[in-house]
Amino acid sequence: MTQTATGTANLYVPKLARIRKVVRETHDVVTFQLELVDEGDRKAFSYKVGQFGEFSQFGVGESTFNISSSPTWKDHFECCFRAVGLVTKALARLKEGDVIGFRGPYGNSYDLKAMEGKDLVFAAGGIGFPPIRCLIWNLLEERDRYGAIIVVHGARTAGDLIYQREMQGWADRGDMHVIKTVDPGGEPDGWDGEVGFVPTVLEEHVPWILEREGRGLANAMAFTCGPPIMTKFVIDALTRMGFGLGQIVLTLENKMKCAVGKCGRCNIGGTYVCLEGPIFTADQVAAMHDDA
Amino acid sequence: MSVRGYIRPESVWEIVDRLAGQGVRVVAPTRVEGTCMFGEVTSSKEVVTDYLLPQNTFKEFVFPKEEKVLTYIRRPEGGYAVTEPPRAYPETVVLGSRPCDAAGIAVSLKSVFSGEKWGHEDPTFLDRLAATTIVTISCDKPDLSCFCTTMGLGPDDRSGSDVLLTRTETEDPVFVVEALNDKGVAFVERLGPLVRTDHESRYLYLMRREAGDAARERFVRVFDIERVKEFLDDPSNFDDELYARLGTKCISCGVCTFECPTCHCFDLKDVGTAESGERLKVWDSCQFPDFTLHATGHQPRPHQWERYRNRFLCKFKIYEDTFETLGCTGCGRCVRDCPVHVDITTYAMQAGAKQRRLLEIV
Numbered sequence: 001m002t003q004t005a006t007g008t009a010n011l012y013v014p015k016l017a018r019i020r021k022v023v024r025e026t027h028d029v030v031t032f033q034l035e036l037v038d039e040g041d042r043k044a045f046s047y048k049v050g051q052f053g054e055f056s057q058f059g060v061g062e063s064t065f066n067i068s069s070s071p072t073w074k075d076h077f078e079c080c081f082r083a084v085g086l087v088t089k090a091l092a093r094l095k096e097g098d099v100i101g102f103r104g105p106y107g108n109s110y111d112l113k114a115m116e117g118k119d120l121v122f123a124a125g126g127i128g129f130p131p132i133r134c135l136i137w138n139l140l141e142e143r144d145r146y147g148a149i150i151v152v153h154g155a156r157t158a159g160d161l162i163y164q165r166e167m168q169g170w171a172d173r174g175d176m177h178v179i180k181t182v183d184p185g186g187e188p189d190g191w192d193g194e195v196g197f198v199p200t201v202l203e204e205h206v207p208w209i210l211e212r213e214g215r216g217l218a219n220a221m222a223f224t225c226g227p228p229i230m231t232k233f234v235i236d237a238l239t240r241m242g243f244g245l246g247q248i249v250l251t252l253e254n255k256m257k258c259a260v261g262k263c264g265r266c267n268i269g270g271t272y273v274c275l276e277g278p279i280f281t282a283d284q285v286a287a288m289h290d291d292a
Numbered sequence: 293m294s295v296r297g298y299i300r301p302e303s304v305w306e307i308v309d310r311l312a313g314q315g316v317r318v319v320a321p322t323r324v325e326g327t328c329m330f331g332e333v334t335s336s337k338e339v340v341t342d343y344l345l346p347q348n349t350f351k352e353f354v355f356p357k358e359e360k361v362l363t364y365i366r367r368p369e370g371g372y373a374v375t376e377p378p379r380a381y382p383e384t385v386v387l388g389s390r391p392c393d394a395a396g397i398a399v400s401l402k403s404v405f406s407g408e409k410w411g412h413e414d415p416t417f418l419d420r421l422a423a424t425t426i427v428t429i430s431c432d433k434p435d436l437s438c439f440c441t442t443m444g445l446g447p448d449d450r451s452g453s454d455v456l457l458t459r460t461e462t463e464d465p466v467f468v469v470e471a472l473n474d475k476g477v478a479f480v481e482r483l484g485p486l487v488r489t490d491h492e493s494r495y496l497y498l499m500r501r502e503a504g505d506a507a508r509e510r511f512v513r514v515f516d517i518e519r520v521k522e523f524l525d526d527p528s529n530f531d532d533e534l535y536a537r538l539g540t541k542c543i544s545c546g547v548c549t550f551e552c553p554t555c556h557c558f559d560l561k562d563v564g565t566a567e568s569g570e571r572l573k574v575w576d577s578c579q580f581p582d583f584t585l586h587a588t589g590h591q592p593r594p595h596q597w598e599r600y601r602n603r604f605l606c607k608f609k610i611y612e613d614t615f616e617t618l619g620c621t622g623c624g625r626c627v628r629d630c631p632v633h634v635d636i637t638t639y640a641m642q643a644g645a646k647q648r649r650l651l652e653i654v
Contacts, residue, residue, distance in 0.1 A: 008415045010376055012361045012560055012573060018371070037371060058364045058372055059566045085587025099371040228590060255586050257560050257576075260412035261614070262404055264557030264578060268592075269530065269605065270613045275410045289530040291602070292592050 011260055014056055014101030015041050020076055022096055025162040029127060030092045031068070031080040037099060046105075047071050049112070049138045050131060050251060050279050053104025054259050055079055060090040064256040066278075067105060068130035070137035080130040080162065106259040107278045110135050110223075110249070118221050119147035119214045121206055123234045125198045125226025126155050129162055131251045131278075132225050136170075147220075148213040149176035150206055154198040154226075157186030179205055198226065199233035207241055217242045223249045228292065235282050245283035252278050252285070252292065268292045294456075295497050296480045297489040298466040304457065305336040306486060307427075311385055314482070319353050320387040321346045330386070339388070344435055345623060349393045349553040350386045354420040355401065358574045361560065365568040379416060381423040385479070389428040391449040391456075392440045392623035396553025398426055398452030403615040404556045410614075425479045428453035430500075432461070432507045437624030439513040439637055445621055447511075448504030455479050460499040461506055466491070468500035513624070513637060517608070519647035520640050524609040534642050535604075539597030541632045546577035548603065548626035548634070554611065554619055557583070578602050604639045 016037040023031040032055075036042040047053075049071050056062040063085070069078035083092035091100065120139070124132040132153075139146055151170065155161045161180060171178040181194035181201040194201045210220060222243055224234045231250060238248050254273040257263040266273040269289025299307075308318050312334045321343040322331040328340045330350040340346075364372045398421065403409070405417035431438070431447040440446060448458050454476040457467040469487050471477040480487055523529050549555040559576040563569050576583060579599050584592045593599050611619025620636070627635050 008413050010361060010379075010416065011412055011414055012571070013374065013376055016371060016374065056562075056571075057566070058366075058571075059562050059564045059569050061562045061571075062560055088587065097370065101372075101374075227588075254592075255584055257558070260407070261410050262412070262414060262556060263559070263576070264555075264606070265576075265584060267602075267606075267610060267614075269527065270610045272410075272614055275614070287527060289527050289605070291530070291598075 012103070012258065014054065014062075014103045016099050017102040019094055019096055019098050019100065022094070025080065025164075026160050028083045028092070029080065029160075029162050030083065031078055032091075032094075032100075033076045033078050034100075034102065035076050036102070045077075047077070048105070048109030049135050050110040051105035051107050052253065052259070052278060053079065053102055053106065054256075055081075055091065056101035057087060057090040057094065058101060061087045062101065062103070062257070063087040063091070064253065064259060066131035066134065066251070066253060068134045070134055070141065072138060072141050080127070080133075082127040103259065107274060108276070110279055112138070115139070115221060116145045117147060117215075118219050119210055120149050121202070121210075121220060121222040121238075122149070122151045122153075123198050123202050123222065123224040123226070124151070124153040125230040126160065127162070128224075128226030128230070128253075129153050131253065132223055133163055133166075135223065143175060147215055148209060150179070150209050151176065152179045152181065152198055152202050152205065154181040154183070154201065155186070156183045158182050158188050158191055158193070160186070177205070177209055197233070198230055199237040202234060203237045203241065221247050221249065223251075225251045225253070245286055246281050248282035250280055250282060250285055252280060254278070254292065294470040294472055294476075295493040295500070296469045296471050296477070297487040297493075298468050298491055298496055299457065299483075299486055299488070301459065301465055301467060303486050304429075304467055305339045305341060305387075307387055307483060308333055308336045308339060310483065310486065315383075317382045317384045318387055319350050319384060343388070344431070344433065344438075345390055345392075345625065347625070347629065348551060349397060349623070349625075350389060351393075351397050351401065351553055353384060353386065354397060354424060355405070355417055355556070358572055359416060361571045361573050363568075363570050364564075366566065379419055381420045384420075384424040385427060386424060387427045389426050389453065390431055390623070391428055391445055391447065391451070391453070392438075392621040393553045394426050394428045394452035395445055395449060395618065396452070396621040396623065400554040400611065400615070400617040400619065400621065401556055403617040409616060425454045425475050426452060427455040427457065427479065429467070430456060430458035430504060430507065432459055432503065432510075434507070434511050435624070435628070436512055437628040438511060438622065439515070439624055439627075440622035441508055441511045442514055442517055443618060443620055443622035445618075446504065447507035448500070458500040458503050460496075461503045462499055466496075468496045470500070515637065515641050516644055517640055518644065520608050520644045521612065523643040523647040524605055529643075529646075532643075532646070534639065534646070535601040536595070536597045538639055538642070539600035539634065540595075542579070542596045542600045542634050543632055544579050544581065544596050544599065545631060546579045547629055547631070548636075549577040549579055550575060551625040551629060553621060553623060554607070578606070600634060604636060607636065608640060608643075
């Protein structure tokens with residue numbers, strides 16, 4: 001790095017990361033398993049669960065993704081994205097061995113300590129699943145520290161459900177509930193999951209599971225990530241079940257460029273998501289100006 | 293006392309000739325296509341001397357409109373070679389800054405890029421600023437759009453400046469020279485005999501203060517902002533009718549943001565192919581629809597008036613909350629140059645008035 005008056009590295013210069021493996025989750029969702037190219041970078045790299053990064057294809061630009069792996073996995077880290085914009089479509093064309101740019105980790109992380117001894121409800125929709133999935137994998141490393149685990153994940157159609165290869169494994173463990181659902185009309189013949197929007201399915205299943213296995217609502221926490229409209233209705237559904245806003249945790253993966261509080265893009269009212277988030281409780285979000 | 297002497301009025305712009313001869317890059321008010329703009333000058337002849345405020349700020353000399361972050365080239369064996377441009381910046385003197393710009397750039401904008409509160413220091417901004425000496429000339433004739441006094445600054449405010457020159461309103465006016473820090477002292481020393489010392493400092497100081505006080509009295513756009521922040525802090529006012537009413541006419545041109553000394557928003561953009569190219573940091577504006585548009589089509593601020601609401605919030609609340617500095621220094625450019633007369637001071641006056649009335653009822 002150039003040494004100058006400040007002597008610090010340029011904030012916006014990424015490290016290089018090699019794609020070790022490409023997993024085509026669906027027709028338009030891709031997971032990259034990555035490792036930093038430089039050995040020194042690789043050794044120095046660490047992150048906390050729930051943090052995010054800036055991933056770039058040179059010549060096209062950067063995109064903000066959650067780091068979707070558990071920080072306990074030492075040999076690689078992951079991102080998962082839907083090919084929907086310029087950068088994501090370009091990234092989706094890459095193959096194993098290709099090199100991308102990576103900046104991060106950025107943002108705050110989930111508070112694992114606060115979850116100990118609690119029953120945990122997860123509600124994820126579409127490409128909102130990765131920021132929930134990394135947390136669940138992290139928790140499963142020390143499963144006995146936590147109470148019941150209920151995962152409701154949904155997508156528009158069965159073909160849009162991601163991480164299907166992992167979900168069977170989670171369901172087979174026998175110590176967690178994994179409920180998949182698709183929007184009405186999205187179910188193929190012989191569909192073995194639920195049909196309905198995530199908030200509805202949540203409301204159908206969570207109360208009885210918590211009733212049977214839970215330690216009382218005061219000892220429960222819920223985590224959600226998905227499209228803005230889903231998140232809103234998930235909060236409504238959880239509130240009807242008796243969850244307080246302080247027990248509901250959201251990760252607000254807003255549009256960002258710099259990721260470090262300077263480009264002025266991710267603020268919701270007066271709150272910079274990149275600096276104070278992306279993880280907030282629902283009561284923190286309720287106190288924000290409605291600008292998301 | 294910071295007073296180092298005085299400069300005769302006819303000699304002030306000779307500073308340009310003196311510095312240019314010493315190889316210093318000088319930025320001063322100059323004529324660009326008929327308009328007064330801050331630009332690089334090499335001779336006092338290029339300077340516009342009867343200016344109030346150049347249409348741009350000198351922001352672009354510490355935070356360029358377009359700055360190369362890196363160049364990349366694909367390696368034959370795979371992967372990329374990424375190179376940062378050298379971070380060596382020319383020694384620069386901004387001559388003829390105004391207090392609103394000095395405070396806006398060297399205090400407010402600096403607070404964003406320095407990462408004092410949140411970490412993440414942006415070194416290219418800080419290195420450019422470190423290479424720059426800001427020589428401010430106090431204002432004596434504010435126009436109808438100036439409102440720095442309302443924002444807690446003033447025509448002779450020192451914030452952000454390294455040197456302050458103030459024209460006395462005496463029979464035989466002179467520019468009193470104040471060096472405000474070590475950089476300012478070093479600058480004044482370079483001026484040699486241009487700075488005269490045959491008046492007593494105490495006298496110069498008093499005359500300079502009198503001039504500042506007199507100028508302060510000439511402000512017309514003066515209003516109460518005491519309750520504005522309170523209004524903005526209350527999320528229930530976020531949907532107040534004033535935003536759509538005042539902001540619907542905004543045409544999203546972005547001139548208010550590009551002319552603003554404190555606006556810091558930028559984009560990171562790649563120019564090139566997968567084989568080779570550059571990544572650039574370029575000015576952006578919260579007034580543009582695609583600023584917040586998600587790739588999914590989700591648009592947090594679908595209406596233009598919502599984008600201007602964000603600008604108003606940023607200037608009067610977000611800056612203060614996030615960076616703990618002034619979001620608006622009252623330079624008045626966005627008022628002066630808006631093609632459809634959207635006026636941020638109207639927002640502030642109405643928000644403040646609403647908050648006051650509300651409290652009276654309670």
